[in-house]
Amino acid sequence: MEKKILNINKIPRTILANPEASLADVLRAQLGLTGTKVGCGMAQCGCCSVIMDGKVVRSCVTKMNKVEEGAEITTIEGIGTPDNLHPLQVSWMVHGGAQCGFCSPGFIVSAKALLDKNSKPTREDVRDWFQNHRNACRCTGYKPLVDAVMDAARVLRGEITREQLAYKLPADGRIWGGKYPRPSALAKVTGTCDYGADLGLKLPPDTLQLALAQAKVSHANIVSIDTSEAEKMPGVYKVVTHKDVKGKNRITGLITFPTNKGDGWDRPILCDTKVFQFGDAIAIVCADTVENARAAAEKVNVKLEELPAYMSAPAAMADDAIEIHPGTPNVYYEQKIAKGDETKPLMDSAAYVVEDEFYLQRQPHLTMEPDAGFAYFDDEGRLTIQSKSIAIFLHHAMIAPGLGIEPDKLRLVQNPAGGTFGYKFSPTMEALVGAAAMATGRPVFLRYDYHQHISYTGKRSPFFIKLKYGADKNGKIIAMESDWLVDHGPYSEFGDLLTLRGAQFIGAGYGIPSIRGRGRTVCTNHAWGSAFRSFGSPQSFLASEVLMDELAEKIGMDPLELRALNVYHPGDTTPTGQEPEVYSFKEMIDKLRPLYQKAKEKAKAESTAEVKKGVGVSIGIYGCGIDGPDASRVAIELTREGVTVFSSWEDHGQGADMGCLGTAHEALRPMGIAPEKIKLVMNDTAITPNSGPSGGSRQQVVTGNAIKNGCELLLAAMKKPGGGYRTYDEMAAEKIPVRYAGKWVASMNAACDENAQGKPFAIYMYGVFMSEVAVDVKTGKVKVEGFTLVADVGKINNKLVVDGQIYGGVAQGIGLALSEDFEDLKKHSSLLSCGIPYAKDIPDNFNILYVETPRVNGPFGAAGVGELPLTSPHTSIVNAIYNACGVRITRLPALPEKVKAGLEAKAAH
């Protein structure tokens, strides 16, 4: 142990630490300065940035023996506090810089060091700084962060005042449609928002630290599990195996469709008979420190009989492939689509026919925060599990039987989440921490390191798609034939639903009268498929939107004009035979057209022999909700201090708090309540009603309507006969109830039938995407230089949230198009190797145009937003690459070597 005096946030503090410990761990675990977050732990994300002697350092890899005696260290806690915010923190709030907020402290600290050095940076200086300091953000697409730094610099230079920068309530007191900063922003920009790992450090001292013994192969029979050596290791309290799990030891997938050949009970909590994928948990070591737990986990002795690993859908479908789950065929679900007339005759007679094959990769979510959670028995004896779950009631049902606990003895709570983007639609460690708490009776804490986080949480499931369009002589599509395979990994949960999404979204946006096709869900040994933003649609649109460009080329039409011809017009129906609720595409394309023309001219002008520039377009659509009559419940209560909204609108980081607040405030405006008087109580199955999961852009619509309903019930009760509203005391005096259950059911929906026909969503979101790319001919490297999205997401609740969702979603689409993948278990083990986009990978020339068509069934006209921006941005990039250099990418990502090979093949041709 080493003693050093360091000046931390201007105060000399004596530090006693292991010289090999990281500065981040010392700041967080020893000094309690949990404002410094640890994301990847490999210096690739910058969440742990602190300023040391004037330089930004990533504290996760800064060993204490490299920190000099007397070093001046500034952490987020030293930048500003809630009472005394630094202009950067104010600016971060008003620009929506903090979405999940996990990267915010690191960015703000990094930006502080930049402004200390350069008081008047250009936007490009800021982008270079973040690029060079590896400050990664997965939520915002970087542009709002650059905006925030530029405005903070203006305040620091005295060009504007802090007050001018800060949010001001408009004269009418209305926040709906404005830029009210989300309630959680203050905590996020000051480092006082406690994520799972932060809360973990703040648990009582008797908390046990957990480490997993995990499978290092992808498919095997388990011969034996011997924990005796591990149990003897220092500090070990207990080693938990499947034998200690009281219930069925399975997570139930709650299968959606009866034709599913599996039963949904395929995922073990702790492996017993088989290992199904790399990383599967076999034992949990419970110890006094995490180091002791990890050391002991290495000593769990597992004997395995290795089996052939099927790492893709085709491999698992081979004739000689054994059943991964004995008794269930590897192809366990098939979804047909049949709309209109038989397509074969139509294809035979079509003026133009195009067909192609596509593959969309296993996209990793790459959240800044790795998975973390904990469990304990609460004061009422309930097993309480706190995690990043974005589906607390759903997960409650999925894990209770496996753990063997009565439902009313199980409580799920969501911690602030440093991004999920859908991976937390699946249970991850919930059942593991639950089993450990049940086996030990003690509070238990588990955090995955980043490699575990990547390899042992669900991924976007790859689709293999064959698609064929037939069009008439004008270019109007008359028929579509599709076939898609879904590589869903070993666990079936939501696999059938995902397969249905192919039917719903391949070809969506166009009024194609006749469709025939089928999708199949395939069990493999690669990472299990979990939800990912725009669930199923990026795969679908890769096929239908790239093939659209192929059709345009074949016909000789401009791709945008071919789309303008085919998009939904009154009388058209969706692939599921539903009439769209609005017809926005024409207006949207009209809005884009002049920009598109200008972009094409610019690309042409700027193209050289070395760098080819091009423009691509695409459309994207997503439904708001869960297929069929989706429902949500909330409670609205009048208190002496204001109004409390109880909901389980779980937060990935997207802004559930702002969603609740904005909707409730708009609904309660008649009573004249100030926004700060609305209190939010969220995401605890013991306290908040079941609002359904945060997936499929459903919450603003479904829970938003429930909030509106609850608020209206309250207002009705408060209304005085002579006008005006009763106060809390008047309600009490008149014995009028103050708490109202708000609910809403999407009863206008109808789930899809066996031919995928139905009205699954009452509300859709629509987007027209345009990419401007530059292709380096020598390297094949593609750079997205400009991006435009014309979006119709209905009336906007909060501009910061909606802008932020779009910037971030598109940024993930750029990664999806160009770099992201999780295929090679060895190589794809970090943010960097998985291809996360940094600041300079996302264009600063990034524009959003809104067409705000009010939705009849949306609260105050709103739709959702989260899924839209990732439905189809990548397809516009792929189309732009072709436009630039004539290379058609059909298997993502469009890595430089792939583009280069295409260029070379073209040159050889």
Place this chain on the structure above:
Amino acid sequence: MEKKILNINKIPRTILANPEASLADVLRAQLGLTGTKVGCGMAQCGCCSVIMDGKVVRSCVTKMNKVEEGAEITTIEGIGTPDNLHPLQVSWMVHGGAQCGFCSPGFIVSAKALLDKNSKPTREDVRDWFQNHRNACRCTGYKPLVDAVMDAARVLRGEITREQLAYKLPADGRIWGGKYPRPSALAKVTGTCDYGADLGLKLPPDTLQLALAQAKVSHANIVSIDTSEAEKMPGVYKVVTHKDVKGKNRITGLITFPTNKGDGWDRPILCDTKVFQFGDAIAIVCADTVENARAAAEKVNVKLEELPAYMSAPAAMADDAIEIHPGTPNVYYEQKIAKGDETKPLMDSAAYVVEDEFYLQRQPHLTMEPDAGFAYFDDEGRLTIQSKSIAIFLHHAMIAPGLGIEPDKLRLVQNPAGGTFGYKFSPTMEALVGAAAMATGRPVFLRYDYHQHISYTGKRSPFFIKLKYGADKNGKIIAMESDWLVDHGPYSEFGDLLTLRGAQFIGAGYGIPSIRGRGRTVCTNHAWGSAFRSFGSPQSFLASEVLMDELAEKIGMDPLELRALNVYHPGDTTPTGQEPEVYSFKEMIDKLRPLYQKAKEKAKAESTAEVKKGVGVSIGIYGCGIDGPDASRVAIELTREGVTVFSSWEDHGQGADMGCLGTAHEALRPMGIAPEKIKLVMNDTAITPNSGPSGGSRQQVVTGNAIKNGCELLLAAMKKPGGGYRTYDEMAAEKIPVRYAGKWVASMNAACDENAQGKPFAIYMYGVFMSEVAVDVKTGKVKVEGFTLVADVGKINNKLVVDGQIYGGVAQGIGLALSEDFEDLKKHSSLLSCGIPYAKDIPDNFNILYVETPRVNGPFGAAGVGELPLTSPHTSIVNAIYNACGVRITRLPALPEKVKAGLEAKAAH
């Protein structure tokens, strides 16, 4: 475990805690908010004050189940930060409100709540508030804290600006003699100063928590120690007993005098054969959590054969008393004093003779911070012990042989100390944590609870004194005879030195030509004697200053005038035969006289039948240094950034940092250095030279001179031939050394001989004390309504520090006079029952007048200060009580029942 969302410092935070846990523990240990300090843990000191929903609560006794969901909690961290101090924090700094600083966060938080409620409080409102909220301070005497609140309120009301309140460097840049706030003040007022328990929470996660198995009797033979049951308790890593201690298992008292009949090896680290006092440590449990360690400590099974406990010096001297340390008589040291002629003939011929017997009680130090420390092996393999030691090199020598460690493998470091007032001149837990670290190889942490802190740390040793004065007809004292017994408890360390102090200070201040007497050191089974501010002098002056009033009464002289007659005049010598270095008393008494007259008139005018008022005076003296040629070493180093001062000027809380800085800055002024460019490195045997212990008001003189010497050597080296000073770079270029050893030896001193004659101290401090008291005739309760001290402590380094030392020392004297004691092991178990003075027990009418006589041997004319104010304030109170109501108290404390009994006896008489 319970989940709650609390608004802590304006941010909603999820708290997961045991409902029975205290809010203080949750804030500190779980949330890392260690600005909230825990002192007594019994709601008696207010160090743990936080604001909860607008009210000040003591968080140490606020259980989490009493903290309501959504409660608004403000801790010191939420009041202000280094960058954004609250006016209270600024005011605390400029008024010297933070001495040890341990109470500062609690006071500031409490004052914040007051000012939130009452923006314009009177001084009495402030005092009432602190009284009612049990905010206790042991350093400042409260007056500076009231000053601080009043000025902060002015800032908050806009009457003065924060800048007007803040310290401003004078135009000449000189800080010597001014009110520069001590360097540690910023950390102390912001809660970022980490004391032992705070550092303990910030140790690496593999740290073991210790708990002691202690004796519950005062004297016993040990039959057996069985740790087997304790070892089986949950979380226990090891139980350490004397068998695990590698060395002699004794702390050596380093006996001062060869005539001592003990050998100094009487104090076990861990008891082996005998228990010598209540609380003696028998075993140390090392476990994962402190709760587990404590539970296991209860299971250590010790079989004892109880022996008679000698709880006072007379009891231990009884004929039938057995030897507490077999082989060493219970009276183990005798100190004679013989000055001038034989006294018997003088007494026989004296015009006036008075004699009386006196007892000064076992005063407890009652620091706000209970003892805490830890040990670990550093990066060079040294056993490193961090504690509150104010004598790191001395303790190094005292514990190394007992632990069985090579001296160069042992390192001692002082933590910021929340007050010691001398108890840490003795090792307390240093050897215990050292033994545990050696036995386990792991970092270990130990904190005493307040009961352990009171019962298992040293106390001021009671004196039983018989004293006789003979005076001539004018009142001039011609002879003194003294006999004193020192009840030193079971451990001999410094007991002989303390006994010598009786010879040096009984009758000090008066030029008594002939003295005969003897003091004896007695081993008992009550608390061992450790140093306490003014070591030996409050006992001495109780006798000589109260007897002085008896003499004045007998003669019929005014007590002040009798003193004026007898105090040192040129030609007089001290009891040890030394010529005083200055003769300040005349000027001091002249200064006091008019105030004294006024006070007497006031007392007379205000006395009623129910409340009798009176005035008392006394004088006090103390030497600066350790008897004889005391020495100190420091190092002064020029760096690129400024100058670094390396010293082991340990800090009780008195202001060692300011002492170093003020002295170094004054010495370095020729080079024109700004104070903030002087860096202090302090109190680590591995890094800082041996400056000697912080006791006996020696540091400002001895280490002050060493600093001056080092700075002068540096300046001489820096001086350019043509004038001006070389920069660091110039020194480097010319290869001139930049680091200089500063040292100073009090070579003009001569230790006392067997007759207590010598020149032990080159410099003394002088004080004339005046108390104004009111005695409630019905209850006997005494209230000190006014206090004045005329002090000559030489030239003043820092006014805030010196004022603060005086206010605080006198306040401890008021407690000593009226309430403080540690006698009854059961009753005297808390701050309150031990009689600590609260705000209203100390007068706001509290004046200090300085006579700044420069000292030739002091750096820049300075003497010390710390001991002076507690030499004799209590005697002025005792004399004032007599003046008020005619009751002469000779056994302290003057509890109401004692005064009442005196009044009743007088009435009966």
